[in-house]
Structures are given as structure tokens and as C-alpha cells.
Amino acid sequence: MSREQLVVQRARKSFQTGKTKLLEHRIHHLRNLLRFVTERRKDIAESVKKDLGKSEHGTELFETLGLEGEIKLAIDKLAEWAAPRPVEKSLLTISDEVFVHPEPLGVVLIIGAWNYPWAVTLQPLVGAIAAGNAAVIKPSEVSCHSAKVMEELLPQYLDKDLYPVVTGGVPETQELLKQRFDHVFYTGSSTVGKLVMEAAARNLTPVTLELGGKSPCYIDKNCDITVACRRITWGKFVNCGQTCIAPDYILCEPSIRSRVLEEIKNCIKEFYTDDPKTFEDYGRIINKQHFKRIMALMEGSAVAIGGDSDESQCYIAPTVLKDVTGESKVMKEEIFGPLLPIITVSGVEEAIQFINEREKALVIYVFSHDNKLIKRVIAETSSGALLANDCLVHFTVSSLPFGGVGNSGMGCYHGRYSFDQLSHLRSCLIKQLKLEGVNSMRYPPHTAKKLSWVCVAWVIVVHGLAADLLAAINVNCPP
Numbered sequence: 120m121s122r123e124q125l126v127v128q129r130a131r132k133s134f135q136t137g138k139t140k141l142l143e144h145r146i147h148h149l150r151n152l153l154r155f156v157t158e159r160r161k162d163i164a165e166s167v168k169k170d171l172g173k174s175e176h177g178t179e180l181f182e183t184l185g186l187e188g189e190i191k192l193a194i195d196k197l198a199e200w201a202a203p204r205p206v207e208k209s210l211l212t213i214s215d216e217v218f219v220h221p222e223p224l225g226v227v228l229i230i231g232a233w234n235y236p237w238a239v240t241l242q243p244l245v246g247a248i249a250a251g252n253a254a255v256i257k258p259s260e261v262s263c264h265s266a267k268v269m270e271e272l273l274p275q276y277l278d279k280d281l282y283p284v285v286t287g288g289v290p291e292t293q294e295l296l297k298q299r300f301d302h303v304f305y306t307g308s309s310t311v312g313k314l315v316m317e318a319a320a321r322n323l324t325p326v327t328l329e330l331g332g333k334s335p336c337y338i339d340k341n342c343d344i345t346v347a348c349r350r351i352t353w354g355k356f357v358n359c360g361q362t363c364i365a366p367d368y369i370l371c372e373p374s375i376r377s378r379v380l381e382e383i384k385n386c387i388k389e390f391y392t393d394d395p396k397t398f399e400d401y402g403r404i405i406n407k408q409h410f411k412r413i414m415a416l417m418e419g420s421a422v423a424i425g426g427d428s429d430e431s432q433c434y435i436a437p438t439v440l441k442d443v444t445g446e447s448k449v450m451k452e453e454i455f456g457p458l459l460p461i462i463t464v465s466g467v468e469e470a471i472q473f474i475n476e477r478e479k480a481l482v483i484y485v486f487s488h489d490n491k492l493i494k495r496v497i498a499e500t501s502s503g504a505l506l507a508n509d510c511l512v513h514f515t516v517s518s519l520p521f522g523g524v525g526n527s528g529m530g531c532y533h534g535r536y537s538f539d540q541l542s543h544l545r546s547c548l549i550k551q552l553k554l555e556g557v558n559s560m561r562y563p564p565h566t567a568k569k570l571s572w573v574c575v576a577w578v579i580v581v582h583g584l585a586a587d588l589l590a591a592i593n594v595n596c597p598p
């Protein structure tokens with residue numbers, strides 16, 4: 120029996136004891152997870168420093184703060200989320216109990232990515248624990264220092280059988296995917312997302328796919344270009360552009376292009392100094408393979424700002440590219456690095472057309488003072504999210520579902536959405552063994568008289584007349 124098989128078997132056996140159904144059990148583990156993040160802040164920051172060259176404050180801001188917020192929210196709201204949810208009644212269910220009962224799915228596999236190795240791996244875990252599941256946690260092997268710390272330290276805080284950490288690369292992940300899970304939660308590229316979904320389909324296992332893609336950013340000439348460029352420069356170059364929701368490219372009219380370039384140049388200098396290479400808040404590309412991939416994307420485009428690199432340190436300066444078209448190499452795949460191409464369009468009409476000719480993105484950014492224009496982009500495009508006049512921050516709003524659509528993914532999480540995503544929302548209808556006369560209408564023999572009664576009842580239900588009727592005859596519905 121393989122290690123992966125054993126781990127999953129143990130998790131299932133432990134889940135089957137039913138202990139995760141108890142809310143106290145879930146709260147206890149959520150508190151332990153919170154304690155882990157708080158007590159091991161230094162270990163977490165050091166691992167991310169080694170993996171991505173990120174500063175301690177950067178890790179706190181982009182990984183642990185959000186994680187802590189999600190855990191606290193789940194602890195506060197768990198009783199409400201897990202409670203039966205009464206639904207609207209009709210004439211046919213007036214004397215029944217009708218509700219949705221969230222129940223755990225079973226054993227969930229969480230496969231994380233390397234770019235925010237703690238946030239993208241442990242945030243789904245918050246939902247899995249809150250919803251009462253067991254979860255096998257597979258951190259990315261690419262961020263190897265973070266994976267090692269997670270494997271060593273997390274079991275000191277969480278039940279080892281219910282929430283095991285399995286490290287390893289592609290063969291280990293593939294071995295895990297051969298096992299039967301009740302849900303697979305995957306974060307990573309669309310290419311591997313397809314393999315994950317294929318493997319899950321063999322067991323009819325549902326999946327959440329948090330993928331990537333090219334998120335466009337349209338700058339309307341009618342906006343505060345200085346502020347827009349500050350926010351875009353921040354959103355693009357944080358974590359060296361290795362952010363799934365980083366603005367991938369800019370679309371703007373030729374009349375504002377040089378102003379946009381000038382503003383971004385000033386911001387890069389202000390945020391990262393004249394020498395980002397030696398500045399502690401500017402990190403590194405994760406490895407040589409990604410360094411080479413990103414450098415190759417520049418071929419055929421003109422460098423307007425930056426362009427320096429150092430392979431020995433996996434360093435690529437914040438770089439802006441001009442003279443880019445939809446056919447340029449840099450527009451053929453998600454950049455996932457510190458290159459920002461600027462493409463000119465004649466206006467919002469062409470920008471929408473450009474966006475709609477491509478795969479659906481994780482997010483579309485629009486910068487404009489004109490609310491009508493923003494609403495037009497919402498109405499005429501599709502993406503996982505739309506954020507106007509800022510970058511990245513929708514990720515931090517727990518009341519918004521976070522996820523993609525089409526090529527950028529399926530399913531969503533954060534806050535209550537994580538809980539619902541990893542629960543089965545079970546329909547429950549508890550009828551009374553009464554009113555047999557009314558119920559006899561549906562039993563054989565099926566006569567014309569019975570049918571006409573059924574039709575009347577159906578018309579009342581379908582046309583939503585039940586509530587009016589009940590109000591008219593002043594019937595109080597039981598809660």
C-alpha cells in the first residue's frame with residue numbers, strides 16, 4: 120500500500136467516527152489553526168523568504184493576515200453557517216418542515232500552488248474544517264521551504280489523521296489523485312487543472328478549480344491616471360507579478376499611453392527605489408525554469424521601462440512593454456511575472472471586443488470616473504470578478520465569492536462560500552402522516568377528477584399564488 124493510500128485511508132476512518140460533525144470539534148481545530156498561524160509567524164515568514172525572497176512584512180500582509188481573518192470569521196459564524204436553513208413553503212408543504220441541512224462531504228484533497236504557498240493552501244483548509252470534513256493537504260513542491268515547514272509544524276497543532284500534510288511532487292500528487300476523495304480543491308494552472316478534473320471524474324468526485332489566466336486592465340482616459348497607475352503598479356509588481364489576480368496587461372487609448380508609462384515609471388521608483396534588486400520589498404522569481412519562461416515572453420516586444428535581469432538570482436526588474444499587439448508572444452499565455460504589456464485600443468468598445476475574443480479571466484480591472492462605462496463592461500463581458508478603480512483587494516472581501524469562470528476555474532471560496540463549497544447542501548422535507556385525503560389525489564387510479572384537482576394545486580404553486588392565498592385567508596405558517 121502506498122503512503123498516499125494509507126494517509127487517505129486513515130483520514131477516512133477517522134472521519135467515519137463522526138467526530139467532525141460536532142461543532143465544538145471544528146471550532147477546536149480552527150482555534151488550533153489560528154494558534155499555529157500566530158505562534159509560527161516567524162517560521163512561516165522565513166520559509167516564504169527562502170522560497171520567494173519576500174520580506175517578513177510582505178508575508179504578513181499578503182498571507183497570514185488574510186488567513187487569520189478567515190479563521191476568525193469561521194469561528195464566529197460557524198453556528199450560523201452550519202444551522203439548518205429554513206426555505207420558503209408552498210401550499211403543498213404548508214404543514215411540513217422544509218429546510219436545507221449543510222453536511223460534511225467527507226475527505227477533501229487540497230492541492231496548493233507555490234505563489235502564496237500558505238494562503239492558497241490553508242484558506243481552503245479553513246472551509247474544509249469548518250464544514251466538518253477531513254482534509255489531506257498537499258502543498259506545492261515548488262515552494263519547497265514552505266512545504267517542509269507545513270509538513271513539520273502543522274501536525275503539532277491539528278489532528279494528524281484528519282488533517283495530514285502530504286509533501287512531494289507530480290508523482291505523489293498523481294498517486295493521491297488515484298485515491299477516492301469526496302472533493303478535490305485545486306489551485307494552480309489551467310493545464311494541470313484539466314488533469315485534476317480528469318482524475319476526479321473517475322470517481323465522480325466534484326472539484327473546485329482555482330486557476331489563472333490573463334486578467335485585463337482597461338484604463339479609461341476619463342480617470343485619475345496618477346491614482347490608477349499607483350494601484351496598477353502595486354497590483355502588478357507585488358510578489359514579482361506572481362499573483363493569480365495580477366493585472367496581466369493594460370488596455371488604453373493611444374492618447375494616454377505616454378502619460379500611463381510616465382506615471383508607472385514614477386511609481387516603480389517610489390515603491391521599489393532606483394535599484395529594486397537590492398530592495399527588500401521586491402522579491403524573486405520562484406525558480407530558474409519560471410525565470411527562463413518569463414524572459415522568453417519578452418521576445419518581439421519593446422522594453423519601455425526596466426528589462427534588467429540576473430539569472431543567478433532569479434531576478435527580473437519591474438518591466439513595462441510597449442508596441443505589443445494581441446499577436447505578441449507575451450499575449451499568448453498568462454505572464455505570472457513582472458512584465459506589464461501596454462496595448463492600445465480605440466476606446467472601451469474595442470477593449471470589450473479584445474477581452475471577449477479571449478478566454479474568460481479570473482478578474483477584469485477597469486479604471487474610470489464614469490460609472491456607466493464600468494457598468495457597461497460588467498454587462499458586456501464575463502470573468503470570475505470585476506474590480507473597478509483598484510487591484511487585488513476584492514480577494515480580501517470575505518463576503519464576495521472568490522473564483523474563476525470558464526478557463527479561469529470553477530467553484531468559489533472565502534468566508535461562507537468556503538463553507539458552502541465544501542458542504543453538501545442537503546434538501547430535507549419532513550412531512551406529516553396526515554391529510555391522506557389530499558394526498559390520495561396522486562395515487563392510482565388516475566381519474567380525470569383527481570387530475571383536475573392536481574392541476575389546480577399546481578397552478579397555485581407554479582404561479583406563486585400560495586403566499587397570496589394564505590395571506591388572504593390569514594393562515595399563519597409554522598416556522
Ligand code: NAD
Pocket residue numbers: 230231232233234235239257258259260261287288289292293306307308309311314328329330331332362363364453455481523528
Ligand atoms: P504548481 O506548479 O505549484 O502546481 C500546483 C499543484 O499542482 C502543486 O501542488 C503540484 O504538485 C501539482 N501538480 C503539478 N503538476 C501536476 C501534474 N502533472 N499532475 C498532478 N499534479 C500536478 O503551480 P502552478 O501551476 O505553476 O501555479 C501557477 C498557476 O496557479 C497560475 O496559473 C496562477 O494563476 C494559478 N493560481 C491561481 C490561484 C487562484 O486562487 N485562482 C492562486 C494561485 C495561483
